[in-house]
Amino acid sequence: MNIRAAIEELLTAGYGNKAIARQVHVRHQRVAEIRAELGIPNVVRPTTATYSEDAFWRRTQPVGDHLTWTGHFNSTGVPCLRTTDGMHTAYRIAFRIRWGREPVGTVRPGCDMERCVHPRHVEDAQMRRQYAAIFGEVAA
Template identity: 60%
Template sequence: MSRAAIVELLHAGVSNHGIAREVGCDHGDVAGIRAELGLPDARTIKGSASPEDLFWRRTQPADGGHLLWAGHRNSTGVPAIRTGGRMHTAGRIAFRIRWDRDPIGRVRAGCDANGCVHPDHVEDQPMRDQYAAIFRAVSA
């Protein structure tokens, strides 16, 4: 059992049972660490916040105006939030915050900063296609 992994998942809003399954420990051990840290039960966090609110709680400003993810990552390492029974990637939430629409295709940071999820820096596939077309036109 990795205490650091448990603490990270607790801060990401994952339930005691969810952490116990993911880390492979007893949920009572997770509850004890949650109590030591003074963190509320995961239901309190999830029930009171939208994906956007949870996004802002799990990001940290970085040099150069970037925003890095400090929360949970899914099984493939993608920054993610589970709320309302659904998994949301941080990139898709960031995109909706900035553009007020769902992204098309994969969301990536256009700034090329590793791990950046800043809403002003994310792009969907049509945006990348448009930028590529503009670059080709300028380069021709």
């Protein structure tokens, strides 16, 4: 997916200019230009981003439709972020960004890219059980 297409997708999903700019690594002014071209009104919302969410976006890099982690990895190779309230895996932060709730059980990428931290690609144990029930696959 190219950057313009990613920006358009996030705009239509309702994300703000700065959040999109952080995610696709462009200036927020560029996002505003594309928003204006598409005629999508700028929705001003009070910010609900936490420090860990902001730090998450600063430590990711897009690779195609995926996001790689450029931050710290723990001793077992899991992408992690230390905040004032402790150590969090990038997977759990990504899950909270996407779903707005705490994950149930282990969170890991559901795509074919090892260590992908894209919020659209991570799954918690509850989601894996639901997929298994629907599709008859083995939940891990």
